[in-house]
Amino acid sequence: MPFVTAAKIQSHRIDYVIIGGGTAGLVLAARLTEDPNVTVLVIEAGTHHVEEPVIDVPGYMGRGIANPKLDWTFLTVPQKRANNNVVLQPRGKGLGGSSHANFLGMFRPSKEELDALEVLGNKGWNWDSLLHYTKKSETYVPVPISDEDAEKYAIKLDPTLHGTDGPLKKSFTKEWPKIHESTFLAAESLGVPKNPEPSGGRNLGAVSALISVDPVTAKRSYASPAYLEPNLHRSNLLVLIEAHVTKIIFEEAAGLQKAVGVEFLKDGTVHRVVGVQREYIIAAGTFQTPQILELSGVGNPDILHKFGIKPLVDLPGVGENLQDHVGVSTIVEVKPIEVTVDDLVDPELAKKHEELYKEKQEGFYAMIPASGNIFLSAEHIGSDSDVKNWQEHMHTQSTETLAKVNPALRSGLEKQYAIQRELFASKEQAQAEVLQYVGHQPVPYAKFTPGKHYNSFFCALMHPLSRGSVHLASSDPLASPAIDPNYFANEADLDLVVHTIEFALKLNKTPPLDALVIGPHIPSKEVLEKGKAGLEEYVKANCGPVFHPVGTASMLPREDGGVVDATLKVYGTSNVRVVDASILPMELSCHIQSLTYAIGEKAADILKSEHFPA
Template identity: 40%
Template sequence: MSISDTVTATFSSKARCKPVKRNKLVPRWYWAMVSAESFCSTSFDYLILGGGTAGLVLAASLSEDPDVVVGVLEAGEHINEMPEISVPGMMGQALGNPKVDWAFSTVEQQAVLNRKIFSPRGKGVGGTSAINFLVYQRASEEDYNAIESLGNPYWNWKDTFLKYLMKVETYVPPTDPKIAKDPHIGYTTDYHGSSGPVKASFSAWFNDLHAKFMDTLVNMGVPINRDTGNGRNIGASVGPISVDPSTMTRSHAATAYYTPNSHRTNLVLLTGAHVTKILLDTPSGEPVVATGVEFLKDSQKFSVRAKVEIILAAGAFQTPQILELSGIGKTDIFLSEKTFVRTIWFLQSAAPIKSNSVTEDHLTLPFIHEVPEGSETFDSLRDPAFLEQQSTLYKNERKGLLAGSITAYGYLPSEKLFDSDGLTALQNQMLQDTTLTASPSLSKQSVLIKKWFPDPNQAQIEVLQFPFFLSFGPLPERREGKVYHSIMIIGLHPLSRGSVHISSADPLFGDHEKSAVSNEDLSDDEIRDWCRSRVISIFHPIGTAAMMPKEDGGVVDSSLKVYGTKNLRVVDASVIPLEMSTHPQAAVYAIAEKASDIIKTARAR
C-alpha cells in the first residue's frame, strides 16, 4: 500500500464525543487507556501522535507535572505478552507480523535491479524499539557535531547528546565472569548512565564463532575498542543491547517509559487510533496554529483538541505522511484523480526536489555462511527438542540461546578497506557525484561526507555478525537441518537520497541450489549486478522531516517546531538530518529527552 493511499477517504460525519464521568472506584491504571469517546472529551494540554520510541519518552516526561494533561494516539495496540518482542533470542521474529509491524516496502528501486526493499516499522505501543534487533550503540562524536554544523545550535555531542544519552540509560556491565572477561567489553562511567529508564546490558550467550569473528577483525588491523560509547566508535567491540538483565527481557519504550507511569491520571493512551489529519488554523499574517487532530478508531472518525501543543512522533515514514495529509508541504499533493490534499502551508525550500520529505537509510549486503555441524546459532532453535530444552533453561535460569543476542561488531574507517590508490579513485568518483549538490542542504552534507571519507577516525563501514540465517530480501533458501551465520556489511554514510513513498514488497531471487561462481570468473559489472541483486536495508530511515534551516529545505527548526507553525513539533527519527555511524535507537531516545526539556522550558515562559 502506498503511504499516500493509507488515508484518502472522505468521511460523512464526525463522531460526537460525550463527556465521561470518572468513577473513583475504578483503579487509576484503567484510565490510562480509554475509549475514543472519553479520550476526545478530555481537555488535553499536549497531544502526542505516535506511541513509539520517541512518543512515549515525551509522554512520560511531560506528564511528570500533575497539572499537565497528556494524550497519546497510537495506531497499533498495546501487546504486553509476545515472546517475539520480549525474549532477546527471538529478536527480529516480529518483523513482518502485521500485529506489530507496518511492514512497509519501497517502490521499485532502479539502482538495485528494480527491486522493492522491505522496510519494517514498529506498530504498537513501544514502536520500533519493541521489534528491532536490540542494538543499543552510539555514533562518533563527529556524527553528533554534524547535526549542529547543519544549522542546529547546541545539537552536538558535548552539549546535548552525551548528556541525554546518559540520562536515558541504566548501563549494566556483564556479571557473568566468563562474559565479563571478554577483551572487547569495557565500561567508562564518565560516558554512561546509571539510573535511566532504558536498560543497556550485554548478551548472556556468545555464539561459537564470536571469538573467531573478532580475531579476524583484529588481524585486519582493526583495533579493539572496549567502549564505543565514548564518542570514538572505530574498532572491534562487543556492543550493548537494550535488555533488562534482571529479567533478561527487552527494554523498550513501553516497558521503560509507559508502564512505570501508566498509573498517572494525566497520561492517557488511546490505541488502535489512526491519525488522519492535524487540524490547523491559519489566521491572516500569523503562524499556523495546530488546534487538534482527526483520527480513526474502529472505522469511525473522531476529533480531539489540544490547548498547548501537538507533537508528531509517528516515525520517519508516517510523520511526513501526516504532515502532507494535513496540508503542510511544498505543493498540492495529488493522491488520485479524484482526491487531493490542498496545501495550506508551504514549506519554503531552495532544493529543486518534489518534496521536503528527503530520506536516507543504511544499506547492507548480507553474506550467509553455513557453519559446521555441532555449532550452535539461533537456527538451532528450529529443532523442536532443542527449542524445548532452551525454553526451559530460559524460563528457569534466564540463560542459554534465548537470553542471547548479537554480540560482535566492527566499525571500520576507509583505510581498512582500500589502499591509497583505491581511496583516491573513490574520492575522485565522489567529487563527480551530483546527488548531493542539488540543494544547499545536500551540498553541506556532501562536504561533511567527503571530509569524513579518508578520516581514519570516522567509520564508513560496519561489519556485523548475525548468528542466524538472515531471511530478509532476495536471499538463498535455508537448507533444512543446517545452521548459519550472516555477516552484514553496512555502508554508514550513504550518498543516495530518496523520498517517502511506500508500496508492497516484491523481492526477487534465484534458486539457492545454483552453484557458486568463482570470483575469477566474474567481471566487475557482474560483481556489481550481484551486489545490486542482494543489497537490502538495515532499517534505519531518517531525515524525512529534517531539522535544518528553512532555506536549506528543513522542515523543523532547532526547537523541533515545524516552520511557519506556532505549536506543532516533530520528535522522532525523521528530524535527524544525516545518517550517523551507528544504529539510531539510542539517538532517538536522546532527541526525545531533549525535546521534552525544550517543551517544558517553553511552557514555563
C-alpha cells in the same frame, strides 16, 4: 488509568497531543507528565503489546517482521538501480514502535557526527548534549564476566559514559559465541583493532554489542515497559490505541498556520480532538511523519496538488532527504563448534532452550545471535584512490535527486556532502559496518539446509550518498506512503557496499576464523568467480536496509530545505513539532535506537523550558 476511548477524550483538558506512541513519543509523554498539571494525549495507530514473546524474548529477535500485528510491513517503490526490486521496510507497529522490533543493539555514533548537527545550523544539538540525554534515558546493568572473556570480547566500559538511573535497561549478553572471538582476532590481523568502549565518541573497530535487555528478567527493554507502563497510574497521561491520525487541522493566525485540532479514524468513524492548550507533536517516524504533514497541507505544493490537498505551508523538504544504511548479507558454512540458531530447527533442542529460558532466564533464547559488530573506516575497505573517487562523488550533481533542481534542497545537500567529505578523509570515522549473525541470517535470497552450521556477515554502508524520499501515494490516509530509498542514485554507494563485502570475504579467509569456515554459501562460488562485476549484480539483486531510516523531516535551516528548526518546530507553524528520527538530517554510524530515546528526552526539556520556564 491512561487508556481512554475516543468518546471520553472530550472530557479532558489536554495540553499536548502526541501523534504516535513509538520510541520518542512515549519518552516525551512520560517526561511531560512528570508535571501533574500537564495532560498529554498519545494517539497510536497500533495496539498495546503485553506479554508478547516475539517482542520480549531476546532470542526471538526478528520474528515479528512481516507480522501485521507487530509490523507496518512497508514496501518500497520499485528500485530502478536494484533490478526494479520492491524492498521490505519493516517498522514496529504498536506502543513502543520500532523499539519493540529492533535487533536490540545499542550503538552510538561518533562525536564528530553529532557535532555536525550543530554545524548544519542546529544550536545545542551536539555530542555533549546528546550524550547527556542518552545517559538520562538508560541504566547500564552489569552482568558477570571474567577478565579473560572481557579481553576476548573487547569489553571495558567507562562508567561515566553510561546511565545509572534511566528507564531503559541495557546490558551485555550473558553468553558469548566462540566464533565471535575468532572473528575479532581475524579483524585485528586485517588492521581493525578491538574497541572495548565504543560509546565515548570513537566507535571504530570491533565491538561487542550492548543490548536493550534487562538481564534480571532476560526480557527486551523498550519504550513501552520503560516509559509507559511504570506511569500507567498517572491520570494526566492519556493513551488512545488503534486510532489512525488522518490529518492536523490548521487555521491561519499572525502569518503562521496554527493547529486547532487533529482528526483520526477509529473503528471506522472519524473523530476530532480540538481545544488542545499547547502543542501538537508528530512522532510517527521517518515514513509516517511526512505522510501526516502532507495530508495536513504541509509540504511541496506540487505534490500536494496531485492529491487535491490545499497547500498551507510551502516546505519542499517534507519527505525528502531519506537515508538508511543499505547492505547485503554474506554467509559461509562453518564447522559445528557450538550451538547456534541453526540447531533450533530441532524441536527437542528448541524446547530444551525454551524451558531453560523460562526457568533460569538462561540459554540460547536469553541471548541474541547478533552480538559482534565491526565498524570500518574508508581506509579499511578501500585504497587511497578509492577514497578519492568516493569523495569526488560527494556533490549534488552526482546524485539523482530533487535537490538537483530545488535551490533550497541543493543548498542543504551540498552542506551535508561537505561534512561527509571530511568524515571520509578521517581514519577515525566509520563508513561501513559488518554485522555478525552467528548462524544463517534469515534472508529471502538464501536457503538454509538443516544439519549445517553457518556464520553471516551483513555488510552495510554507514553514510550513503544517495538520497531518497517518502511522499503520499494516495489521498487515502490509510494507504501506505510511497517509500523510495533511491538505492544507488549515487553510484559510489554501490562501489562502497561491494568493497565492504570484499572485506567480509577477506575476513572469512583470515586466521583464526578461516579454520572454522568450510566454504561460501552466499555469494555463491559462481558469483565470486565473476569478481567485482558479479558482486555488483549480487548487491543490486539482494540489497536491503538495516532499518535505520532518517531525514524526511530534517532539522536544518529553512533555506537549506529544513522541515523543523532546532526546537523541532515545523517551519510555518506556531504549535506543531516533530519528535522522532526523521529530524536527523544525516545518517549516522550507529544503530539509531539509542539516539531516538535521546531525541525524546531533549525534546521534553525543550518544551518544558519554553512553556514552564524556571
